[in-house]
Amino acid sequence: NAGVTQTPKFRILKIGQSMTLQCTQDMNHNYMYWYRQDPGMGLKLIYYSVGAGITDKGEVPNGYNVSRSTTEDFPLRLELAAPSQTSVYFCASSLTGTGGNTIYFGEGSWLTVV
Amino acid sequence: AQSVSQHNHHVILSEAASLELGCNYSYGGTVNLFWYVQYPGQHLQLLLKYFSGDPLVKGIKGFEAEFIKSKFSFNLRKPSVQWSDTAEYFCAVSGSSASKIIFGSGTRLSIRP
Numbered sequence: 679n680a681g682v683t684q685t686p687k688f689r690i691l692k693i694g695q696s697m698t699l700q701c702t703q704d705m706n707h708n709y710m711y712w713y714r715q716d717p718g719m720g721l722k723l724i725y726y727s728v729g730a731g732i733t734d735k736g737e738v739p740n741g742y743n744v745s746r747s748t749t750e751d752f753p754l755r756l757e758l759a760a761p762s763q764t765s766v767y768f769c770a771s772s773l774t775g776t777g778g779n780t781i782y783f784g785e786g787s788w789l790t791v792v
Numbered sequence: 793a794q795s796v797s798q799h800n801h802h803v804i805l806s807e808a809a810s811l812e813l814g815c816n817y818s819y820g821g822t823v824n825l826f827w828y829v830q831y832p833g834q835h836l837q838l839l840l841k842y843f844s845g846d847p848l849v850k851g852i853k854g855f856e857a858e859f860i861k862s863k864f865s866f867n868l869r870k871p872s873v874q875w876s877d878t879a880e881y882f883c884a885v886s887g888s889s890a891s892k893i894i895f896g897s898g899t900r901l902s903i904r905p
Contacts, residue, residue, distance in 0.1 A: 711892070713895075718801065718897060718898075719897055720796075720798075720882060720895045720896050720897035720898045721836075721882065721895040722895075723892055723893075723894075726892050736892060768835065768836070770836075780838045780841065781836075781838070781893060783835040783836040783837075784835060785834070785835045786835055
């Protein structure tokens with residue numbers, strides 16, 4: 679019952695460092711998403727993908743990059759970490775588009791940039 | 793612009809009290825509506841969803857929500873809350889063929905034992 683798996687769960691980065699948040703799903707879902715969650719702000723969509731090789735920007739894409747080389751994996755890359763990127767990051771997936779479909783979330787990755 | 797508004801940021805209730813959390817949306821066209829719940833330290837889970845049919849939707853753990861199209865609302869209700877309902881609740885909306893979902897800012901629910 680793996681579902682959506684994210685790593686790492688916790689990470690502290692220094693300003694200017696780079697890192698990749700890994701996300702994989704074993705449900706053969708076509709759609710995958712990256713959200714960030716800030717206190718009192720709800721979830722904001724960073725990037726999403728409708729299938730392997732296809733990605734698109736969400737509401738807050740600046741400072742991030744993604745790739746989707748396989749159906750299972752959707753890594754999120756931070757190139758030059760900034761304090762404003764301190765947040766909780768959630769990867770999610772759904773079988774097809776969100777019309778009527780449930781989104782399944784990973785357990786989250788807590789990132790602190792100092 | 794597409795948006796979801798949850799006006800109650802933090803609600804505090806006693807056990808057995810009735811609950812209603814407000815959700816209003818702005819979205820052109822046919823909508824799908826969701827309530828997700830995030831228990832402390834856990835990831836988001838689907839509570840219930842509406843995409844067609846009966847506007848009164850029943851979800852897990854005794855929750856229900858009513859879609860009122862004329863008011864652009866999808867309020868969440870529970871007749872009698874329990875301490876275990878302490879969590880953050882998110883309303884969300886998407887178009888019927890949309891590829892992404894828009895979330896509200898969330899309502900934190902605290903239940904006094």
